[in-house]
Structure formats: structure tokens, C-alpha cells
Amino acid sequence: MSENKQKLIEFCKAKGAKIQGTEHLIEYYQKALGWSEPQAVEYAIKLFEDGTIDSIMVISKEGGNDDDTN
Numbered sequence: 001m002s003e004n005k006q007k008l009i010e011f012c013k014a015k016g017a018k019i020q021g022t023e024h025l026i027e028y029y030q031k032a033l034g035w036s037e038p039q040a041v042e043y044a045i046k047l048f049e050d051g052t053i054d055s056i057m058v059i060s061k062e063g064g065n066d067d068d069t070n
């Protein structure tokens with residue numbers, strides 16, 4: 001496992017984000033944008049570092065789904 005991938009997993013654990021959700025995000029960047037896995041992982045890490053993931057998590061908790069998928 002790459003160092004950045006491990007760093008991303010640690011961010012997920014520390015922030016309470018689902019690892020599976022970030023894996024879907026990485027897959028999206030790869031398929032939709034044509035990024036390599038290292039590019040997608042690096043960008044996902046930046047989303048944690050700049051607070052974007054925190055904002056998304058707040059929004060999903062306040063106005064998320066009624067089911068248990070968020």
C-alpha cells in the first residue's frame with residue numbers, strides 16, 4: 001500500500017469518514033476525470049487537509065438521507 005493511501009485511511013479514521021466512501025470518490029476521479037490512482041488519492045487527501053470533507057460530513061449529517069447510507 002502506498003504511503004499516501006495509508007495517509008488517506010488514517011484521515012478517514014481520524015475524521016470518522018467511511019473508507020468505502022473515499023474509495024468511491026477515488027474511483028470517480030479515475031473514471032470520470034481520467035486521473036491515475038495516485039493523483040486521485042493525493043487530491044482526496046487535500047480535501048481532508050483543506051476542510052472540505054469536514055464540511056461535507058456536516059451537511060450529510062444535518063440534511064442527509066433518512067436511511068443509513070450516509
